[in-house]
């Protein structure tokens with residue numbers, strides 16, 4: 001993995017001027033190594049947990065750890081006021097809100113909008129840019145009504161608008177956006193009705209920008225404009241030759257799904273000119289993909305787009321807006337690198353580079369600079385929600401200290417015992433190889449019928465004991481040899497968690513996206529276990545076994561032992577964009593409970609509670625009627641009663657449970 005460190009890209013001055021995302025102090029240091037050294041010398045400290053989970057890297061300024069070893073949330077960033085997340089979860093549970101629970105912090109959303117606008121405002125001042133910035137939120141990132149209502153309200157001071165990528169999203173955006181002067185960017189496939197509706201909305205005082213993405217749309221727009229007698233606001237979406245990299249790299253380039261090639265853009269200009277509508281063409285748009293991790297890609301795209309912009313102006317279009325689309329990244333692993341789960345720039349670098357490039361291109365040709373638009377979704381919506389879920393149980397590999405092999409036991413067992421007994425720092429690598437060989441041999445003998453099941457059990461137990469001993473040594477070493485890296489995976493505990501990956505973190509399953517995950521509490525205590533997470537679905541893909549790390553990913557997460565009778569809560573962070581709407585009903589696990597929390601001078605206020613799906617609701621999505629189901633069960637019970645296969649008490653209990661369940665949450669209650 002070729003990692004570019006951010007300092008290499010920018011002057012230090014430039015990088016440090018944004019308090020939002022400071023350079024993390026542990027940069028360049030391997031966190032597990034520093035933890036190792038610490039744990040030997042002194043008691044586990046909060047800072048050790050901070051390093052282990054890299055919370056400063058991805059969490060600042062919103063998430064940190066307090067002296068009690070709990071995660072705290074500062075929804076207003078560094079402006080003060082914070083909540084103990086563990087206490088908050090307990091308080092919400094007392095209000096009958098079961099886990100998994102999605103907590104949305106509206107203040108974080110507000111803070112993100114402020115930060116984005118402040119970064120552009122600062123860049124505009126610094127470069128003496130004569131135009132403004134007018135951002136829009138791409139509705140597809142999170143369409144939830146409460147969130148969108150907040151977003152429109154928080155965006156009012158900045159005339160923040162909305163972007164619709166489909167007809168249904170246009171319906172929402174048209175009805176929700178009431179900010180005078182805010183832009184409504186109309187993207188996606190369009191039919192005549194879409195175009196007419198957008199044009200007519202001008203009469204309501206809105207500013208819908210119809211972005212032409214397909215060549216066929218031009219004629220539709222010309223016809224609709226004639227029929228309605230309305231001069232529309234038009235834009236063109238360019239397919240840039242600059243390609244994004246990584247997962248969404250194909251969103252740009254010549255084979256991209258959307259957008260017009262340069263020859264097509266020239267055709268649009270000619271067609272509009274012929275129809276006497278070139279005045280309407282005001283905006284150039286591009287979108288090179290989401291989560292752009294490298295600033296060089298962003299610079300490359302704006303360089304190309306600025307040139308197209310000035311050319312269009314010189315061809316006679318009435319160019320006023322340049323829309324740079326989405327792509328502004330989120331630092332999921334906190335490494336500040338161009339790794340796909342990170343980004344090697346901050347908000348200020350992003351805004352400054354865009355402003356500087358556009359200004360230069362326009363000044364060169366004496367063209368007035370445009371109002372800049374960005375469609376940042378991920379960067380606005382990711383931080384505001386946290387998914388909280390509990391651990392139901394764990395499954396560990398058996399590592400009880402083995403009893404010595406007896407003289408009369410099978411040779412393989414005696415060999416394994418010998419191996420176990422002799423493991424030390426000098427030979428642990430070789431011992432791993434030997435133990436694996438003996439275990440394989442035991443297995444093949446068992447299959448051939450030469451080893452009894454009790455002997456196989458004994459061999460496996462000794463093998464695990466060897467692995468445990470070897471792993472304990474390996475963890476103490478500075479460098480772990482490659483062939484031992486799998487050992488962590490082999491020895492990982494499975495933590496069964498009360499959630500569905502398919503419902504709540506679909507991108508983790510679909511595209512291996514990384515989200516920071518960590519315990520909400522006990523962070524003043526060393527997490528002695530290494531585990532992977534297995535969800536409630538019966539799908540073997542319903543698991544999380546890749547976790548953020550400073551370099552690349554790690555196969556296991558540091559977790560605590562479960563304490564009997566005590567809940568163990570985990571949080572999945574930065575999942576506020578895309579996950580909710582893409583989540584699906586696999587195994588019929590439905591929407592989770594969601595609450596909206598707002599900071600108040602005295603603490604917090606619960607603004608909204610959105611109850612998750614009940615079982616009756618999820619079965620209705622697949623066309624079952626809960627009452628019909630109950631009726632069918634009742635009839636079967638009657639039949640069983642008639643045939644004396646069930647007692648009346650059992651029948652009553654069964655029907656009560658059945659009916660009760662249908663009205664309940666789809667997840668497990670403790």
Ligand SMILES: *Cc1c(COP(=O)(O)O)cnc(C)c1O
Pocket residue numbers: 138140141163165187287289290291325326327328375376377378379577
């Ligand atoms: C998805 C999308 C966005 C949002 O991208 P982010 O990377 O989440 O900011 C913006 N514009 C268009 C056209 C999109 O398709």
